[in-house]
Structures are given as C-alpha cells and as structure tokens.
Amino acid sequence: MRRVLLLIKGCRFTHRFCHLISGLCRHLSILAVSRHLGIRWETVKNIDKAYLMETLPALDPAQLAGLEYIGVDEVARAKGHDYMTVVYDMVGGHLIWVEAGRTAEVFSRFLKQLRPDTAHKIKAVSMDMGPAYQKAVRESLPMADIVFDRFHVMKNYSKAIHNQRRLEFRKADPSGKELMKGTHYLLLKNADKLNEKQSNKLQTLLESNSNLNTLYVLKEQLQALWSAPSFEGMSEQLENWCLIADQSHMLYLKKFAKSLRKHCVGICNYAKHKLTSARIEAGNVSIGMIRKRARGIRDTEYFKLKIRQSSIPDNQSILLRLN
Secondary structure (H helix, E strand, C coil), X not given: CCCEEEEECCEEEEHHHHHHHHHHHHHCCHHHHHHHHCCCHHHHHHHHHHHHXXXXXXXXXXXCCCCCEEEEEEEEEECCEEEEEEEEECCCCCEEEEEECCCHHHHHHHHHHCCHHHHHCCCEEEECCCHHHHHXXXXXXXXXXXXXXXXXXXXXXXXXXXXXXXXXXXXXXXXXXXXXXXXXXXXXXXXXHCCHHHHHHHHXXXXXXXXXXXXXXXXXXXXXXXXXXXXXXXXXXXXXXXXXXXXXXXXXXXXXXXXXXXXXXXXXXXXXXXXXXXXXXXXXXXXXXXXXXXXXCCCHHHHHHHHHHHCCCCCCCCCXXXX
16 A cells, blocks of 8 residues: 555645655746646645655754864845755765754754764854854854855955945046946956956956056955965955055945954954855755745745755656656
C-alpha cells in the first residue's frame, strides 16, 4: 500500500505524487507546475509545503559541532517585506539555521542554542555592518571576532561614488553632462574588466573631473587593503586611506571614511582570518531565484522551507528520475 500525505481535511495524495510536485517546484514556478499538471495554484503550493515540512531534515543548533567560522545575513521574501536571518557554516558551506526576523534577539536565539563546547570554538563571525547581529555576537560569543565582509564595504563605497557622480552631473555644463552619460558602471568596474573603448572613455572622464578621478583612485587603493599581510598592516593602510579622504571636499567620501574608522576592527579582522562572504552571497543568489519563482507568495513559513531546501544537494531531482 502506498504511503499518503494528508494536506487538507478529506484530501490525500500519495508520497510519490507529492515528491513529483515538490521536485518540480524546486526548479519551476508554482504557476508553471500548476498549468503543466492542471492543478490549482494553491493546491500545488500546499502540496510542496506539506512535503517539505515532512521530509526536510531539522536544523537543530544544539546538534551542531566543529564550527570554527560562521556567517550571518538577512534576506527578504520580497523587497522590504518579511526579513529572515540565515546562518551558514563558512567552512563546510552549509546552511545551518534560518528564522523569521533580523533582530539581535533572533540571532541570539540561535547562538544560545549552541552547545557550550561548540560556541567556544567559534573563532569569527562574518556579517555586514548592521548593529543587530554585532550585538548578538558580543553578548553570546564574546571571544569570537566579528569580520565585516569586503563585499558590503565595497558596496557602500559604490554608493558614495554614485552619489558624488550625481552631484558632479548636476554641476556640469552641457558638454560635461554628455561626457558623464553612461559612465556609472565604468567607475565601478575594475580596470582589467574594461575593453579598450571603455578604458578610453573612462580615462577621458577622469582627466576632465578631478573629484571623480580622486574617487576612482581611492577605489583602487581601498581594494588593496585586503592584500595586507596582518591586522596591524591593514589598520595602518586603512587609516592612511581615511586621512587622504579627509583632505577632500566631498561630503559622501568623508562620510564613508568616518564609517570605515568606526568599523575598522571588524574590517581589519579579515587579515587575521581571511574570511570572505562568498558562501553567503552564493546562498543569496539561490534565495533570489526562489523569490523569482515564488512571486505572489505571502507565506513566510513556506519561504523559509524553500530556503532550507535550496541548501540541500538535489541528488534525487524529479527532473532526473522518479524513485
């Protein structure tokens, strides 16, 4: 007799059928699965949710062991809606926890569930520069270092470039405005990623605008910080960078330098641990794909289940075989 899964009172589906639905929903939108199988959208979603609730392995912090480096980030079901906290093992690359909310209390709940011997062995936590997760680490893992990832530092600097370029555009005469059109991405991309035409256009822009030239040169120097061999060397380079920024008359650059100084220890802890956010960003890409496939879903619990599913290798995909 085949096993059945009770979804709604009076409605039963075989596990084989639920496996089919959930396997398809991992790679296709609910709408596509609904149209393909001729089943209502809500029924497809409910089948997938019920199957995941029954089959996904539990994420139990108390069972974790051997953690050295972890990373934490926030993700949203939709832009500005229903934020969640995701935690990764930065060595093994696995998702180890996901929960609704992005407060210090939410992350503290995970940290406090860790066994004492596991918590004491955590050397560092990678995160962005938001204060909530910092607070949780300082309270629950006082011996662990906080490492602010390079991605978010450079992202904030890109915002400073964007804002200053907008000011320069407003001040420019008609010929200057024409020269600046289509150059935003040129200022942000690394020089070795530009073709000859783009390089020539960028060089012309920088020669005509001293503020943008300063921002571009400082961008190159800022990226070089992460090549420093030690914490002390990186701290010294960062302070020298900030001193140059302080001498400019650009408000956005000075504000960024002030933020760098404020977060200096967390940024320079990279030199001690060489911890990057690559695993977190890879996870965010997968979550972004879930968001695209799950348009119209307002079920936060279902979104959390889909995040957990994305972290598990798809070794038995229904698109490859049906067991």
